Amino acid sequence: MKRSDLTGVGLFVLAAAAILLLPRFVSDFRAQQFAYVGIYFIALLGLNVLTGYTGLISLGHGAFMAIGGYTTAILVSDQGLKLGSHTFSADVKDIWTIPLAGLVAGLIGFAFGFPALRLTGLYLALATFAIAVAMPGLLKYDRFEQFTGGGGGINLFESDARTRPLETTDPITFETVAEPIRFLGVEISSFNEWLYYLSWALALVMLAIAWFLLRGRTGRSFRAIRDSELAAASSGVNLATYKTLAFGISAFYAGVAGSLLAIATTFVNPDTYPITLSIFLLVGVVVGGLGSLWPLVFGAIFIQFLPLWAQEVSKAQGAPAVVYGVILILVMIMLPGGAAGLIRRLHSLTSRGYHRGR
Amino acid sequence: MRRPRLLLAVLALAGVIATCATAATSADPGITTKTILIGGTTPLSGTASAYASVARGANAYFKYVNARGGVNGRTINYKTVDDGYDPAKTVQATRQLVEQDKVFAIFNSLGTEHNVATRDYLNAARVPQLFVASGATTFGRDFKEYPWTIGFQPSYRAEGWIYGKYLARAKPGAKVGVLVQNDDYGKDLLAGLKQGIARSKVKVVAAQPFEVTAPDVQSQISKLKASGANVLALFATPRHAIQGYVFANRLAWRPLIINNAVSSASNIMALASEGGANKAVENSVSIVFLKDPTDVKWRNDAAVRLYRSIMSRHAKGANQKDVYHVYGMAVAYEFVKVLRAAGKNPTRAGVMLQTRKLNDPSNPFLLPGLTIKTSATERFPIEQALLQRWSKGSWKSFGGLWGYRAG
Numbered sequence: 001m002k003r004s005d006l007t008g009v010g011l012f013v014l015a016a017a018a019i020l021l022l023p024r025f026v027s028d029f030r031a032q033q034f035a036y037v038g039i040y041f042i043a044l045l046g047l048n049v050l051t052g053y054t055g056l057i058s059l060g061h062g063a064f065m066a067i068g069g070y071t072t073a074i075l076v077s078d079q080g081l082k083l084g085s086h087t088f089s090a091d092v093k094d095i096w097t098i099p100l101a102g103l104v105a106g107l108i109g110f111a112f113g114f115p116a117l118r119l120t121g122l123y124l125a126l127a128t129f130a131i132a133v134a135m136p137g138l139l140k141y142d143r144f145e146q147f148t149g150g151g152g153g154i155n156l157f158e159s160d161a162r163t164r165p166l167e168t169t170d171p172i173t174f175e176t177v178a179e180p181i182r183f184l185g186v187e188i189s190s191f192n193e194w195l196y197y198l199s200w201a202l203a204l205v206m207l208a209i210a211w212f213l214l215r216g217r218t219g220r221s222f223r224a225i226r227d228s229e230l231a232a233a234s235s236g237v238n239l240a241t242y243k244t245l246a247f248g249i250s251a252f253y254a255g256v257a258g259s260l261l262a263i264a265t266t267f268v269n270p271d272t273y274p275i276t277l278s279i280f281l282l283v284g285v286v287v288g289g290l291g292s293l294w295p296l297v298f299g300a301i302f303i304q305f306l307p308l309w310a311q312e313v314s315k316a317q318g319a320p321a322v323v324y325g326v327i328l329i330l331v332m333i334m335l336p337g338g339a340a341g342l343i344r345r346l347h348s349l350t351s352r353g354y355h356r357g358r
Numbered sequence: 359m360r361r362p363r364l365l366l367a368v369l370a371l372a373g374v375i376a377t378c379a380t381a382a383t384s385a386d387p388g389i390t391t392k393t394i395l396i397g398g399t400t401p402l403s404g405t406a407s408a409y410a411s412v413a414r415g416a417n418a419y420f421k422y423v424n425a426r427g428g429v430n431g432r433t434i435n436y437k438t439v440d441d442g443y444d445p446a447k448t449v450q451a452t453r454q455l456v457e458q459d460k461v462f463a464i465f466n467s468l469g470t471e472h473n474v475a476t477r478d479y480l481n482a483a484r485v486p487q488l489f490v491a492s493g494a495t496t497f498g499r500d501f502k503e504y505p506w507t508i509g510f511q512p513s514y515r516a517e518g519w520i521y522g523k524y525l526a527r528a529k530p531g532a533k534v535g536v537l538v539q540n541d542d543y544g545k546d547l548l549a550g551l552k553q554g555i556a557r558s559k560v561k562v563v564a565a566q567p568f569e570v571t572a573p574d575v576q577s578q579i580s581k582l583k584a585s586g587a588n589v590l591a592l593f594a595t596p597r598h599a600i601q602g603y604v605f606a607n608r609l610a611w612r613p614l615i616i617n618n619a620v621s622s623a624s625n626i627m628a629l630a631s632e633g634g635a636n637k638a639v640e641n642s643v644s645i646v647f648l649k650d651p652t653d654v655k656w657r658n659d660a661a662v663r664l665y666r667s668i669m670s671r672h673a674k675g676a677n678q679k680d681v682y683h684v685y686g687m688a689v690a691y692e693f694v695k696v697l698r699a700a701g702k703n704p705t706r707a708g709v710m711l712q713t714r715k716l717n718d719p720s721n722p723f724l725l726p727g728l729t730i731k732t733s734a735t736e737r738f739p740i741e742q743a744l745l746q747r748w749s750k751g752s753w754k755s756f757g758g759l760w761g762y763r764a765g
Contacts, residue, residue, distance in 0.1 A: 029458040036450065137569050140540055151541030151570075153445070153471060157478030192457070265446045267475040272446035275571075276404075307447075311402065311440050320440050321403040 008211065012204070015294070019200045023193050032192035032264075033304060038199035039260045040300035044284045045203075045210050045293065046253020051282070052290035053214060054246040055226030056116065060128035062278035063135040064109055064251040065258030066270075068101035070139065072259040073154040073268045074147055075100065094156075094263050098202070101259035102252045109251020113244030120229075132278040136270035153269025156262065199260050206253060210293055213249070222246055223291075287331060289340020298339035302331075386706045388462030394697070394704075395435045396488075397455035398467040399448045402440035408596065409468050411676070412491055413438045415686025416466055418672035419694075425672075429697045436690075437461065441472060448472040449479070456485050463488050463709065466510075466689050470494040470543050473507075481506045486706050488696075488713065489689045489739075493517065493620075495546050498738035506706075508713045508732070510689050512619075512740050514546035515553070516762035517645055518593075521616050522554015523760065524643070524745055525589060529614065533563040535587030537578055537602050539594050540567040547593040547618055563587050568598060579605040591616040596626045603630035607638040615642045619743075623681045624652040627748055634751075645743040646755055647724055648684045653753055661722035688723035692716075692730060692739075713739075727759055738762075 023031040043065060050056050075097045112131070119127050139148045148154070213219060221242045224232035233239050262268045280303050288299025310323035335342050388395040400413040417436050424433040437459060439451040448469065455461045456479075463486035467473055470492040480487045481504050489510035490497045497509035525532050536551070538544040548565060555562070564585035566578035575598050582590060583606070590613040592602045599621035606615070615638060617627075622644035631639040649656045649665075656662040665687055669678050676683065695718060700708040716739055719729040730739045741762040746755040 027458060029454060032453060032457075033450070133571070136571050140569060151471070152474065155474070155478060157482070192453075261446065265449045265475070266479065267445060267449060269445055269471050269475070271444055271471060272475075274444055276442075276444075307403075307440070307442070315402060315438065315440070318403060318407055324403075 005215075011294070012208070016204055019204070023196055028190050028192050031190075031196040035192065035195040035199045035264060036261075037297070037300045037304045038196070038203040039257050039264065040281075040284060040303045041203050041297055042199070042206050042260070043254050043257035043281055044288055044296040044299050044303075045206055046250040046257070047281050047285050048288070048290065048292070048296060049210060049214070049222070049253070050246050050250035051285055052292065053219060053222040053226060054243065056243065056246060057121070057125040057282070058128040058250065059125050059278050059282060060131040060135075061250070061254045061281045062273045062275065063131040064105045064254035065261060065277065066135050066139065066268075066273035067105040067108055067251075068255030068258030069262035069268045069273060070148060070154075070258075071101035071104045071255070072097040072262045073156055076156055077154050095198070098256055098259045098263075102256040105255025105258065106248050106252030109254070110244055110248030112251070113247030116247060117240055117243055129275075129278070132275050135273065136275075139270040149269070151270060153267060153272070155267055157266045195264050199264070202256065202260065206256065207293060210253075214293070218242070218245070226291075283328065285338075287328075287335075287338050289338030289343075292338070292340030295338065295340035295343055385703070386462060387460040389432070389704065392432060393435055394429070394432045395437065395459065395461050396463050396465040396693075397437040397439065397459060397461040398465045399441040399451045399455075399472065400438045400466075400468050401443040402438075404442040404444070405597075406443040406469070406595070409491075409682060411680045411682035412468060412686040412689075413466065414673055414676055415669075415683030416690035416693075417686070418668050418676075418683070419687040419690035421672040422668045423690075423694055429694055430702055434694070434697075436465065441469075443469060443472070445469070445471045445475040449475050452476040452479065456480070456483060461485075462704075463706065465489060465693060466491050466686070468492070470541070473497065477504055477507050484706060486710050486713075488693065488709070491685075491689070492543075493546070494542055496542075501737040506710060508710075508737055508739065510692070510739050511685070512645070512647060512743050512762070513550075513738055514543055514618075515550035516738070516741050517619060517743070518547040518550025518552075519554040519762050520550075520645055520743060520745070520760045521591065521643070522551045522556075522558075522560070524554075525560045525616075526555050526558035529589065530559045532560045532589045532614075533585075533587045534560060534589040534591055535582035535585050535613070536562060536565040536591045537575060537582060537594055537598070538565050538567050538591075539598065540569055543620075544593045547591075551591065568594070570595065570598075572598070574598075574605075575601050576605050579611075580609060583609050583611045587613060589614045589616065591618075592621065593618050594621060596621045596623075600626065600630045603636055603638050604632065607632075607636045612638060615639070617642050617644045617748075619645050619647075622646075622746075622753070624650060624752060625677075625679060627753075628751070631751075639748060640750075642748040644746055644748070644753070645760075646746045646753065647728060647740055647743045648681055648688060649723055649725060650681050650753055651684060652679050652681070653755070655755070665723065684723050688721055691721055691723060692718065695721075725755075725759075 047058060047061050050058050072094060076094045116124055140151050221237045224237050225239060225242055229239060265272060284299035284303045287302045288296035306324055306327060310320040313323045400410050401407050402410050420434040420436050428434060439455060441447040441451050452464060455464060464480055465488045468491040473490045473492055477487060484506060487507040489508060493511050493514040495513045495515045497507055498513055536548055538548050552562060564582050564587060566581055568575050568578050579602060590606060592599045594602060599617055627639060630636060649659060649662050651662055651665060665684055666678055669676055669683060696709055696712045697704055699712045714732055714734060716730050716732040721730055725744055728742045732739055742759045744755040744759060745757050746753040
């Protein structure tokens with residue numbers, strides 16, 4: 001292992017410990033907000049595989065998240081999930097739809113990679129934007145309404161025991177007592193905390209997968225395509241394979257994130273994956289740093305918290321959007337490389353002359 | 359390595375919760391002897407940010423009530439959170455209000471899907487979801503399943519029904535073309551219209567749906583014209599309703615236009631009339647249940663004067679012609695009334711109980727003669743409205759009150 005790999009593993013362990021302990025120091029509600037940060041982080045990891053590493057811009061990742069979210073919603077609410085005669089118990093049912101949601105989105109993303117082969121740069125961005133625009137219409141389309149619930153969407157609340165009131169009346173003392181959630185034998189004190197651990201456990205796994213994937217041959221091919229398609233092709237990188245692969249992986253991540261978003265929100269409808277979501281994801285990747293992995297956490301924090309902070313500044317009509325825009329412009333002027341760029345700069349300040357070879 | 363630590367922590371937490379549970383008094387969250395905190399979501403940004411005026415008007419009224427001593431010595435704090443009209447954000451924001459800010463009730467949150475998305479959660483947590491700012495029928499109809507939820511404005515079904523009844527009476531034999539937004543709101547209105555014209559000579563000859571995300575409705579309008587309709591019903595939110603007027607005018611089509619209340623605010627009508635150039639706007643019909651501050655009829659009305667003075671004192675700089683502010687005041691007035699009726703020490707359940715027996719013929723911001731009424735079996739607070747006609751730059755109401763009767 002290289003020295004940088006060891007630091008990476010060390011940081012990973014530290015991050016895991018910090019994530020494990022965070023809910024002890026923040027309120028239950030904050031844990032829920034950080035759960036959303038985890039969800040966005042997963043989506044950003046996927047988008048960065050495509051945009052940051054392979055150089056393909058996608059303005060349609062919200063649509064892949066919608067595919068993931070609806071996969072989970074349809075499986076959980078309507079049919080339930082059955083494998084042969086075995087039915088999953090309620091407390092894990094939605095969990096098993098997450099990888100499925102990722103796979104469905106991944107396959108569609110992979111398929112989308114083929115037409116994308118002919119498009120580059122801005123043209124590809126427009127094509128992906130078209131999916132984001134078309135998705136709400138598709139979800140509302142009459143023929144699909146029996147699956148998607150049309151504009152009204154699908155409510156997941158009823159089907160999830162964990163979101164029910166977390167208290168029962170004690171039969172002896174007649175006092176209301178908190179009833180903890182059981183998940184795989186472990187008791188968790190609230191839905192929010194469960195959500196937090198679920199999304200961050202997945203986020204760490206997805207981070208590790210992305211890291212392994214990108215440090216080897218695949219990652220090298222991706223970067224080669226980004227830097228020069230011509231040079232990559234002449235060095236023996238199969239452009240078709242790697243471009244579609246990048247799309248597939250990226251959409252898989254988006255599908256997982258979308259599925260988690262559906263579970264967290266307990267509701268999906270076409271408006272829960274709006275066009276602006278796709279744009280915010282791209283903003284998150286740029287703020288986190290193109291071609292970076294863990295600094296994307298800052299991008300995810302940006303997406304989750306900036307709209308909330310913007311409201312604190314002013315509640316006048318339309319003002320939050322203006323504040324958001326101004327802050328975004330300032331961030332881009334001061335940190336053109338995103339959070340990752342800042343970290344690299346700080347790093348080179350502390351250890352002069354040492355530069356990582358990325 | 360992870361599980362035991364987690365278990366320990368969970369056990370510790372469970373202990374804390376258990377002690378809290380026994381120490382807790384009967385008082386509900388969000389209420390003290392001096393204050394009551396309520397909250398709601400509203401679109402301050404995004405496509406629907408024009409509706410932010412509703413919350414602004416309500417807030418101004420609460421400030422006015424607070425300045426006069428509040429309700430039973432309590433000041434009302436009304437916290438609004440922006441959801442950008444995205445239901446996923448509404449869910450997060452509502453949880454924030456309930457779990458972090460610990461509001462007593464969710465009040466006047468805006469949007470149909472947005473309130474549907476939070477309804478299960480609020481009912482499970484037994485938090486009142488008061489006076490939902492949406493006319494979707496489900497909020498009044500499904501009270502057995504959702505006892506903690508209640509609407510306010512006339513349901514879209516009732517509104518559509520009134521248009522149907524009006525056409526049956528005033529324009530027998532009318533052929534109606536409907537521009538309908540492809541969601542529950544649009545479908546509710548259309549269903550109401552069909553119910554209203556049942557057993558009459560009026561026919562719906564065409565219904566053209568469109569997506570709320572659609573850039574324009576030009577093709578829908580030309581198809582409606584081609585259908586031979588002589589009445590055009592615009593069941594659309596402001597942007598598309600304005601387009602409906604503009605395209606009808608360009609096609610030199612002059613049907614009687616029915617414009618739903620969602621898009622009939624005077625400032626929207628003024629936009630649709632393109633500075634007086636668009637004559638298709640003239641003689642449009644819509645329903646009204648509020649005192650429109652631009653209607654000359656209410657120029658010297660005491661409530662409208664009060665509205666103006668509250669706005670200039672507590673919502674400086676806001677456009678006083680915006681009827682959504684009046685909506686906000688009307689709903690805030692009713693909340694104050696409910697809170698007062700709930701007694702010296704209101705509980706969440708007590709407030710809900712009051713919303714089940716509303717009988718208020720005197721909400722000053724609503725049209726005179728209109729009664730807010732609910733009962734154990736009937737949960738649509740406002741079911742009456744007047745019809746109004748757009749003429750020479752303003753709405754003028756005509757005829758008597760129409761009251762919706764289901765079936």
